[in-house]
Amino acid sequence: MNTNISTEPKKDEANELLKLFNEKKFGELLNKAEGLRLIYPNSLLIFNILGASYFEVGDYKKSLVFFNNLIRNKPNYFEAYYNIGNVYTKIGKLDLALTYYIKSTNLKKDFFEAFNNIGNIYKRKNQKSSAIVNYIKSLKINPDFKRSYHNLAVVLQDYIFNEPIPNIEKYLIRILESETIVRPIAIANSIISYLQLNEDFKKFFYMKDDKYKKIPINKKIKFLSNYKLFTKLLQLCPIPNIKIEEKLREIRKEILLKVSIIENRNDNFELINAISTQCYLNEYIYEISEEEISALKNLEEEIFKKIIINNHSANLEILCLSCFKSLNDLDWIKNIKEIKVLNQVYKYHYQEKLEEEEISKTIKSIAMIKDNISIKVKSQYEENPYPRWNNIGLSFAPKSLKNVIKDINLNIAENSISELSKPEILIAGCGTGQHAITSASKYLNCNITAIDLSKRSLSYAIRKAKHFKYNNIKFLEGDILDLKRLNKKFNIIECVGVLHHMDDPYNGWKCLKDCLRDDGLMYIGLYSELARQNIKLIRNEIKKMDIYPDKKNIINFRNKIIKSNEKKYHDLKNSTDFYSLSALRDLIFHFQEHTFTLDKIEQILKKLNMKFIGFEDTYVLEKFKSFKKSENQIYNLEDWKRFENKNPRIFAGMYQFWCQKI
Numbered sequence: 001m002n003t004n005i006s007t008e009p010k011k012d013e014a015n016e017l018l019k020l021f022n023e024k025k026f027g028e029l030l031n032k033a034e035g036l037r038l039i040y041p042n043s044l045l046i047f048n049i050l051g052a053s054y055f056e057v058g059d060y061k062k063s064l065v066f067f068n069n070l071i072r073n074k075p076n077y078f079e080a081y082y083n084i085g086n087v088y089t090k091i092g093k094l095d096l097a098l099t100y101y102i103k104s105t106n107l108k109k110d111f112f113e114a115f116n117n118i119g120n121i122y123k124r125k126n127q128k129s130s131a132i133v134n135y136i137k138s139l140k141i142n143p144d145f146k147r148s149y150h151n152l153a154v155v156l157q158d159y160i161f162n163e164p165i166p167n168i169e170k171y172l173i174r175i176l177e178s179e180t181i182v183r184p185i186a187i188a189n190s191i192i193s194y195l196q197l198n199e200d201f202k203k204f205f206y207m208k209d210d211k212y213k214k215i216p217i218n219k220k221i222k223f224l225s226n227y228k229l230f231t232k233l234l235q236l237c238p239i240p241n242i243k244i245e246e247k248l249r250e251i252r253k254e255i256l257l258k259v260s261i262i263e264n265r266n267d268n269f270e271l272i273n274a275i276s277t278q279c280y281l282n283e284y285i286y287e288i289s290e291e292e293i294s295a296l297k298n299l300e301e302e303i304f305k306k307i308i309i310n311n312h313s314a315n316l317e318i319l320c321l322s323c324f325k326s327l328n329d330l331d332w333i334k335n336i337k338e339i340k341v342l343n344q345v346y347k348y349h350y351q352e353k354l355e356e357e358e359i360s361k362t363i364k365s366i367a368m369i370k371d372n373i374s375i376k377v378k379s380q381y382e383e384n385p386y387p388r389w390n391n392i393g394l395s396f397a398p399k400s401l402k403n404v405i406k407d408i409n410l411n412i413a414e415n416s417i418s419e420l421s422k423p424e425i426l427i428a429g430c431g432t433g434q435h436a437i438t439s440a441s442k443y444l445n446c447n448i449t450a451i452d453l454s455k456r457s458l459s460y461a462i463r464k465a466k467h468f469k470y471n472n473i474k475f476l477e478g479d480i481l482d483l484k485r486l487n488k489k490f491n492i493i494e495c496v497g498v499l500h501h502m503d504d505p506y507n508g509w510k511c512l513k514d515c516l517r518d519d520g521l522m523y524i525g526l527y528s529e530l531a532r533q534n535i536k537l538i539r540n541e542i543k544k545m546d547i548y549p550d551k552k553n554i555i556n557f558r559n560k561i562i563k564s565n566e567k568k569y570h571d572l573k574n575s576t577d578f579y580s581l582s583a584l585r586d587l588i589f590h591f592q593e594h595t596f597t598l599d600k601i602e603q604i605l606k607k608l609n610m611k612f613i614g615f616e617d618t619y620v621l622e623k624f625k626s627f628k629k630s631e632n633q634i635y636n637l638e639d640w641k642r643f644e645n646k647n648p649r650i651f652a653g654m655y656q657f658w659c660q661k662i
C-alpha cells in the first residue's frame with residue numbers, strides 16, 4: 001500500500017482548477033474536479049472548488065454537500081460556514097444563512113464580509129436596527145469596505161432612529177462625504193432623526209423664543225458648528241424639517257443683523273458657509289423679511305465700501321450675503337478676485353453656472369419643439385431645472401443585462417434581450433441627469449441616449465456626467481413626440497416622471513413604444529391618483545387663487561402652508577420636495593399634470609399591445625409581499641389594486657414599473 005499519497009492535488013492540477021474557476025468555465029471545471037475527486041477523495045481544495053462551482057451554476061444542493069464535506073474534514077474552516085451561509089441566502093433560507101454566518105464570525109472575529117452579510121439577512125428580514133449594527137461591525141473592522149457603506153445607506157433610506165447605535169456617526173459622515181453612495185436627500189430624514197437623539201441638539205431647535213434670544217450669536221454658531229454631521233448635511237441637500245428650518249432662518253437673520261460682531265474664527269466661517277450652501281441648495285426658498293431686505297442693502301454697501309473703496313477684505317460679509325441671494329446676480333461682486341477665496345461660494349455661484357452656459361452652446365437638438373404644452377413645460381424647467389442634486393447613488397458595479405433583469409425579478413420568458421452584451425438605452429425626459437447617470441452605472445457596456453425639453457436641465461446633466469466621468473451618454477434637446485426623428489430603436493427605454501406632464505400621455509407612451517425593439521424593455525414612472533389626493537386639493541386651491549408660479553408667489557404660498565395646521569397640508573410638509581424651490585414648483589405648481597390609476601395603466605397597456613412585467617421599487621415590493629404573504633402575486637395587477645386601495649399612499653413615489661411589447 002502506498003502510504004505517501006497526498007490528500008491534495010498536485011500544484012499544476014490545483015492551478016488548472018483555479019484557472020478554470022477564474023475564467024468562469026464552470027462546465028469544464030466541474031468535469032475536471034469530479035475526476036480528480038476520485039483520486040483525492042478527501043481533498044479540501046476539491047470540496048471547496050466543487051462547492052463554489054456548483055454554487056455558480058445554481059446547483060445549490062450539490063454546493064451544500066461539498067461545503068458540508070469541507071466542514072466535516074476541517075471543522076474550524078470559517079470560510080466554509082460563510083459559503084454555506086451564501087447558499088442558504090440564495091435559496092431564501094434566511095435563518096439558516098444567519099446561523100452559518102454567525103458561526104463563521106465566531107471562528108474568525110474580524111470576518112467583515114460575514115458581518116456585512118449578516119446585515120443583509122437582517123435587512124431582508126426587515127430587522128433594520130440589527131442590520132445597521134452589523135454593517136457598523138463590518139466597517140469597524142474594515143473602514144474601507146464599500147459594500148457595507150452601500151448597504152447601510154440603503155437601510156437608512158427608510159429608517160428613523162429611535163435609539164443611538166454606538167460608533168455610527170463617523171460612518172454616516174463617510175457616507176455623506178462619498179459622492180457616489182447615496183443621494184443625501186434620501187437619507188436626510190434618517191440622519192435628522194439620529195441627530196435629534198442628542199438631547200442638546202433637539203433642545204436647541206425646540207427652544208422657546210425668550211430663552212433662545214438670550215443666547216449670544218457667537219455662542220449659537222459655536223454650538224451648531226460642533227455637530228459635524230449636521231453641518232455636512234446642510235451642505236448636501238435641503239433640510240426637510242420645519243423646526244430646523246425655523247431656527248436656520250432665525251440664525252441667518254441674526255448673522256445678517258450682527259455681522260459686525262461675529263468673531264473671525266474658522267468654525268464660524270464653516271458654519272456660515274454651511275448655511276450659505278443650504279440656502280443655495282434650497283434655491284433661497286426661505287422668506288426674507290422687510291427688516292432683512294433693508295439690512296441686506298446696507299450689507300451690500302458695506303462690502304462695496306470695504307473692498308472697492310478701502311481695499312480691505314470682506315469675506316465674512318460676502319459669505320453672509322450669499323446666505324440670502326445668488327451672488328451671480330450682482331455684477332459688481334462677480335469681478336472681485338476675493339470671491340475665489342470662498343471656494344464653495346465661488347463654485348456654486350459662478351463656476352458651475354459658467355460651465356453650464358458654455359455646455360448649453362454645444363447641445364444638439366432633435367427638432368424645434370412645437371407642441372403647445374411641451375413649450376410651456378419646457379419653459380418651467382428652463383426657469384427651474386429639476387431635480388437639483390450633487391451626490392448620487394450609483395450602482396456598486398455595472399451588471400450584464402441578464403443580471404439586471406434577474407435582480408429586478410422581471411416576469412419575462414427567456415428571450416434574446418437577456419443575452420445582449422451592449423444594450424442601447426433611451427432615457428426620455430432625463431431632466432438634470434440623475435436618472436441617466438444612474439443607468440449608465442447600472443448596465444454593463446451600455447450606450448445611452450438621453451433627451452429632454454429643457455436645455456438648462458441638459459446643461460446641468462452634462463456637467464454632472466463629465467464630473468462623474470461617464471462618456472457613454474449622449475444628451476439631446478428634444479420632445480418625446482419627435483423621437484422618430486432619431487431613426488433608432490432601443491433595447492431599453494426608461495421614462496420616469498415625464499409622461500404625466502405631457503398633453504396626451506398615451507400619445508407620448510406610443511412614441512416611446514414605436515422606438516422600442518420588439519424584445520425591448522420599458523420602464524415607466526407615473527403619478528398615482530390615490531397617492532396624490534392631497535396634492536390635488538392643493539393644486540385646485542392654487543388654481544382657484546390663480547397664483548402664477550414665480551419665486552415670490554411660491555414662497556408666499558409656502559409660508560401660508562407652514563403657518564397653517566390644516567390637515568390637507570400635512571403630507572406636503574413631510575415631503576422632501578417641500579424644501580426647495582424647483583422641487584416644490586414641480587410638486588404643486590406644475591403647468592401640466594395627469595394622474596393615473598392601475599386600471600388606467602392597464603387599459604393603456606392593452607391599447608398599446610404591451611404587458612406589465614413587474615414593479616421596481618424594493619420598498620413597495622417588500623410591503624406588498626408582507627401584505628400578500630406570497631411571492632407569486634407580484635405580477636398580478638388585480639392584487640396590486642387591492643393592495644393600493646388598502647395603502648393609498650404607497651405609490652407616493654409614483655408607480656414605477658416595467659412593461660414589454662406582447
Ligand SMILES: C[S@@+](CC[C@H](N)C(=O)[O-])C[C@H]1O[C@@H](n2cnc3c(N)ncnc32)[C@H](O)[C@@H]1O
Nearest residue numbers: 381429430431435452453454479480496497498
Ligand atoms: C420631473 S422631471 C424628471 C426628470 C428625470 N426623469 C428624473 O427622474 O430625474 C420631468 C422632466 O421631463 C421633461 N419633459 C417633460 N415633457 C417632455 C417631453 N414631451 N419630451 C421630453 N422631455 C419632457 C422635463 O423637461 C423635465 O426635465
